Amino acid sequence: MRKTELQRFRKMLEDEKARVMRSLAQHEKIIKHTDDQSGLELGKAHSNHMADQGSDEYQYETTIKFANTEGRYLYNIEEALGRIEDGSYGKCQDCGKAIALPRLKRLPYTRLCIECKEQEEAQQA
Ligand SMILES: [Zn+2]
Known part of the structure; x- marks a missing residue:
């Protein structure tokens, strides 16, 4: 592979890595936030949010699933960047x-x- 081409792939991978890391950081916030809220809910005798709880839980689960998928994706991107460094990229x-x-x-x-x-x-x- 030509060097200019390799550089272009490195740039693509680095941009993608930055994007995934930003998105993961955002999801981490949601996960923490949801944890905080469920802690508060326990202290409330009369919750007006019963109807919302299901969807909160659903969001929490999809968020964790998403974080796992993105985590694996991030790992693949980092591996690819490593292969660019050691010269095995593209094989x-x-x-x-x-x-x-x-x-x-x-x-x-x-x-x-x-x-x-x-x-x-x-x-x-
Ligand atoms: Zn093959």
Whole structure:
């Protein structure tokens, strides 16, 4: 892969990493906030918020799920940045062949070529 191309992928990955970290920080706030509120709710004898509790809980759960997914995503991005550093970026971690550029442009953090990815998915299914 050409150096200019590699630089472009590094930039894409770094931008994406910054975005995910911002979004995770925001979700962490929601999680903490929800925890604080449920602490307060316990002290209230007559809660007017019974109807809201279900949706709060739902939001809390989706927030945690989202944080987990984004956390994994962030990990993949960091791994890809590491591969740019050690020079293995753009190569399939399984078969060692170069990953097609259009695939990398769509998924800059991917570590498998399309053939190996499909094989992996077929095994999981
Ligand atoms: Zn492969």
